[in-house]
Amino acid sequence: MPDPAISIRGLKKTFVGHLSIGRIHALRGVDLEVPSTGIYGFLGPNGAGKTTTLKIVTGLLFPSEGEVRIMGRPAGDNLVRMNLGFLPESPYFYDYLTGEELVTFFGSLFGIPGKELKDRTRLLLDMVGLRGKEKLPLRKYSKGMLQRVGLAQAMVNDPQILILDEPMSGLDPIGRREIRDLILGLKEKGKTIFFSSHILADAEMICDEVAIIVKGKVVQKGRLEELLGKDVRFWDLSFKGPADAEGLPSRHVITSHEGYTMIRLDSEEAVEQAVSELPKRGARIISLVPHKASLEELFLSSIEEREND
Amino acid sequence: MTEKLGALSLLQVRAIMKNTFKEAIRSRIFYILMAFAVTMLGFAVVLSFLTLGSQKRVILDLGLAGISFFSVMTSIFVGIGLIYLEVEKKTIYNVLPKPMPRSNFIIGRYFGLMAVLGTNLLAMLAILSVLLAVFKGFTMAVFQAGLFIYMELAIITAIAIFFSSVASPVLSAICTVSFYIIGHTSSTFPDILVPLLRSPFQKKIATWFFHLLPDLNILNTSNLITYDIPIAEGFTLRALLYTGVFVSLLLLAACLCFRKRDLV
Ligand SMILES: Nc1ncnc2c1ncn2[C@@H]1O[C@H](COP(=O)(O)OP(=O)(O)O)[C@@H](O)[C@H]1O
Numbered sequence: 053m054p055d056p057a058i059s060i061r062g063l064k065k066t067f068v069g070h071l072s073i074g075r076i077h078a079l080r081g082v083d084l085e086v087p088s089t090g091i092y093g094f095l096g097p098n099g100a101g102k103t104t105t106l107k108i109v110t111g112l113l114f115p116s117e118g119e120v121r122i123m124g125r126p127a128g129d130n131l132v133r134m135n136l137g138f139l140p141e142s143p144y145f146y147d148y149l150t151g152e153e154l155v156t157f158f159g160s161l162f163g164i165p166g167k168e169l170k171d172r173t174r175l176l177l178d179m180v181g182l183r184g185k186e187k188l189p190l191r192k193y194s195k196g197m198l199q200r201v202g203l204a205q206a207m208v209n210d211p212q213i214l215i216l217d218e219p220m221s222g223l224d225p226i227g228r229r230e231i232r233d234l235i236l237g238l239k240e241k242g243k244t245i246f247f248s249s250h251i252l253a254d255a256e257m258i259c260d261e262v263a264i265i266v267k268g269k270v271v272q273k274g275r276l277e278e279l280l281g282k283d284v285r286f287w288d289l290s291f292k293g294p295a296d297a298e299g300l301p302s303r304h305v306i307t308s309h310e311g312y313t314m315i316r317l318d319s320e321e322a323v324e325q326a327v328s329e330l331p332k333r334g335a336r337i338i339s340l341v342p343h344k345a346s347l348e349e350l351f352l353s354s355i356e357e358r359e360n361d
Numbered sequence: 362m363t364e365k366l367g368a369l370s371l372l373q374v375r376a377i378m379k380n381t382f383k384e385a386i387r388s389r390i391f392y393i394l395m396a397f398a399v400t401m402l403g404f405a406v407v408l409s410f411l412t413l414g415s416q417k418r419v420i421l422d423l424g425l426a427g428i429s430f431f432s433v434m435t436s437i438f439v440g441i442g443l444i445y446l447e448v449e450k451k452t453i454y455n456v457l458p459k460p461m462p463r464s465n466f467i468i469g470r471y472f473g474l475m476a477v478l479g480t481n482l483l484a485m486l487a488i489l490s491v492l493l494a495v496f497k498g499f500t501m502a503v504f505q506a507g508l509f510i511y512m513e514l515a516i517i518t519a520i521a522i523f524f525s526s527v528a529s530p531v532l533s534a535i536c537t538v539s540f541y542i543i544g545h546t547s548s549t550f551p552d553i554l555v556p557l558l559r560s561p562f563q564k565k566i567a568t569w570f571f572h573l574l575p576d577l578n579i580l581n582t583s584n585l586i587t588y589d590i591p592i593a594e595g596f597t598l599r600a601l602l603y604t605g606v607f608v609s610l611l612l613l614a615a616c617l618c619f620r621k622r623d624l625v
């Protein structure tokens with residue numbers, strides 16, 4: 053196993069209010085490892101501690117306890133940062149600059165020489181769908197455009213690791229799909245993508261691995277197919293023929309219409325029995341569809357568990 | 362690789378300076394303050410007609426005073442937001458995760474504003490020179506005085522950026538303005554306040570304390586310039602040294618305070 057791209061151990065963060073009054077335990081011991089390839093989704097409801105974690109990883113905040121290592125080195129290490137790209141949550145930029153100037157400015161912080169930087173800026177702005185808007189001041193950008201220029205600046209150093217805080221927020225459905233495709237493209241190039249989201253549909257489509265954080269603690273983590281594949285919740289079986297499911301275990305007729313019937317079965321034994329029994333009764337099986345838990349269900353049940361803690 | 366990061370630091374500071382410069386010249390407040398300063402120069406000319414003394418002298422004195430005042434205003438009011446607003450507006454979230462120490466950001470911001478103030482100052486001194494030339498009173502002392510104004514700006518800006526890295530703009534403004542006032546009056550404290558104390562011990566302590574206060578009057582050349590007294594080279598060097606040490610210490614303090622700050 054190669055070194056993880058990012059490893060977070062026992063991370064705690066407590067915010068202390070003014071005059072030390074009031075404490076908010078934003079992170080209560082977060083552990084996770086982002087492998088060096090693929091897309092890692094960091095999911096959780098609002099206020100769970102996603103942004104706080106990412107800000108510690110990028111060195112904007114300092115942990116109260118615990119440790120973050122990126123490619124084996126401490127967070128905030130400048131050599132590591134050479135290979136890091138970061139998109140903050142609903143990013144804010146110098147609004148007196150144009151899109152082009154902004155990306156160029158961030159590129160110059162990596163010491164990318166002028167000509168190369170100019171070409172790369174063009175390429176990146178094209179890539180995030182801002183062609184023709186390069187010369188427009190950011191003051192005139194919409195929220196979605198800011199998100200896009202934010203992605204462009206995060207990629208200006210062609211980083212190995214990209215950390216994106218809610219990259220799809222503020223975008224319309226088309227924009228979301230474009231960003232999803234862009235992230236998938238980055239994965240193909242062998243990059244590590246660690247992104248946070250509270251929108252599960254986006255995550256479910258692209259993540260290889262996820263961690264679910266609730267109230268400052270990771271409650272579920274692992275490869276998506278394993279987490280969801282652990283339990284098939286039920287099977288839908290459709291057949292043509294006599295609409296007689298009488299005598300089949302766990303039978304639950306969903307529809308029955310013009311000789312077609314669909315029944316829902318909730319155990320493997322029930323499926324086995326139905327599959328052997330139905331043909332004997334003169335029915336022809338058309339389809340058997342297993343339904344796994346969706347990420348949403350997993351998410352909601354994780355939250356519930358933690359709430360009841 | 363470490364050397365490479367060292368060379369990179371220079372590029373980064375330069376990039377941040379350049380960006381700070383752009384920010385200023387694309388903002389409205391900069392032009393408002395400029396307009397005030399130019400109005401002030403026009404006002405100096407008008408007043409010079411109404412006074413009995415030498416017209417050139419009045420334009421020179423009032424002109425320099427006005428330039429100094431508005432430069433200090435720019436320094437304070439841009440300076441106090443230099444770091445604070447970047448955090449407040451969250452624009453800093455994109456900058457600091459880049460491969461550089463936080464101190465590069467502070468230093469780049471500082472010298473960026475100093476570049477703005479320098480350009481601004483040169484423009485105003487040029488206008489003043491033209492006005493003086495019209496009244497056949499141009500003197501190189503204008504630019505000598507300019508150097509001293511610039512040194513004062515260097516100190517005030519360093520104070521402002523120090524407060525900006527730890528406090529809100531209102532608090533920073535109060536502290537920086539207080540500093541400015543104390544800086545200009547502290548040299549009179551020993552003469553005025555010490556005689557009010559009774560015991561010699563108290564007097565000694567007070568005198569020491571007053572010596573520790575910043576003294577901006579050592580950068581004040583207006584009397585020398587008004588009365589055409591040449592400024593000694595040693596005097597200029599001492600002032601440069603004082604400014605250099607003061608600014609370095611303040612920037613160091615700002616960087617140290619900012620190094621481990623949580624940017625929430
Ligand atoms: N600067 C701060 N001061 C106090 N509490 C904070 C601060 N930043 C975040 N929090 C709290 O920490 C928790 C986690 O916030 P955050 O990391 O922003 O969550 P998420 O990004 O998952 O929505 C929330 O309860 C939030 O109110």
Ligand SMILES: [Mg+2]
Nearest residue numbers: 102103104141
């Ligand atoms: Mg967040």
